[in-house]
Amino acid sequence: MSPAPTAQRLSRPSPLRTRTFGQYRLTHLPDGLVQLRPTGWFPGLTAADTDGFPDHLDADGCLVAAIGGLLVEYEDRALLIDTGYGPRRLAADRTHPSMGELVGGGLLGSLTEAGRAPAEIDTIAFTHLHDDHVGWAFLGTDRGPLFSSASFVLSTAEWRGGGAGSIPAVLHDRVRPAVDGEEVFPGVTLRESPGHTGGHASYVIAGDGGPDGDRLIVTGDVLHSPLQVAHPHWPVFFDADRAAAVRTRTAFLQDAAAPGTVVYAGHFADVVFGRVRADRDGDGHVWDPLS
Template sequence: MHPAPIAQRLTRPSPLRTHTFGEYRLTHLPDGLVQLNPTGWFPGLTAADAAGFADHLDAEGCLVAAIGGLLVRYRDRALLIDTGYGPRRLAADRTHPALGALGGGGLLDSLAEAGVAPGEIDTVAFTHLHDDHVGWAFLGSERGPLFSAASFVLSTAEWRGGGYGQIPAALHDRVRPAGDGQEVFPGVTLRESPGHTGGHAAYVLTGDGGDRLVVAGDVMHSPLQVAHPEWPVFFDSDADTAVRTRTAFLRDAATPGTVVYAGHFADVVFGRVRADGGGHLWDPLP
């Protein structure tokens, strides 16, 4: 089967996609999508600006942001970074002017397709605690939490900045706050990346040969930001810090041997950042 043209992939959410990285098997687990109104999401952009990237817009004139999580399998262990939005859907008129429709519900089916049960995941790590990243994490039944064997990792800053109030008290004994550079899973370290939230975290997986996979989280939401890290984002809690973080993230991501997982990037969630003159471009992986 031939891969779909990039133009098609920019306007749809990613299906389940898997890449092998040395001993690691990395799988994007789709949960749903959110539409981003470009002139609301990026304050200051006009309709004329949006016409310049029409190839990124769906039939309703919105950017398509995938929602899901990254499953990392290493030997007999499993890490899940972010857990999607959960089993709910909101029409555009029930979200926010910067958004369109928002919905999840597919993560458990994606896990099943990947051959992993929720109870087999021993670590759930969060980039931050917005609804579209924690949706399935704290759900359960009379048998207990969905991720019954997992500890929950987030940055110490996110925990102290309000995370203790967002994570159910009954699960606090499972929480493992981590600092910048701390290993949270074999070969995976947390990187403080503030701006979208005060305690936002990226994650860096370093393989045996020195190659890296960097998890962007909400440092970026669209491949357009690779070329335009200076565009402010409506939902960034500190716009100036977020721009500095994006700019530094891109410089680092352009290092040879680095793959980026950007979970909101439509159907181009895995790719490489390429230096281009004074800026950067996004080269999606197949």
């Protein structure tokens, strides 16, 4: 079966998608979705602006942001970058004026579909500690923590900036704060990318220089929508430091456009894997989804 046209994929959340990247098996594990109201999420946009991207909008006039995590498998080990929103659902009238419905609950089923159990995850790495990225991480069962074998990685800045209060104290002995450039899993390094939060982190996965590429970069919430690839200067309501976030986005896109780079953008509807390339004028960028 041929993949759906890109226009259809821009307004729906991603299903489970797996790619081979060098020595790694990478799987987007869907958990749910959040609707983003464009003129609220991007302060300053008007209703007239949204006429320019109707293919990105759902029936409610919202951008659709996928929620989930990235499973990184290497040899017999497994890393999970972010853990979705968890088994919760908020109706649009219970979220925020810049958002619509917020839904989680699918990640454990996605993990099972990918052939892994929670106990097999030895490392959970967070881009940051917002609810839609840590939802399943700290849940337990009557036999103890759901992810019973996992250590928790996050940037040192995120840990010092409030992480100790966001992660249950009983799990603090599992936390491994990391600094910029530190390897947190074989071939996976943390990259500080502040702005959305003070300690926000992206992750870089080393490729083998073959057809898959030299490296894959995980955006986290540096980017929430493919539209921002062409418009990195749009402010985001929930960025803690909007000026820093714009600087980070701009630098991220310039770096991501380097040859041999693949990007995983977990919120990008059903186009979560792709490449950034220069536009025709050479002064901006566009998003090229991978099938």
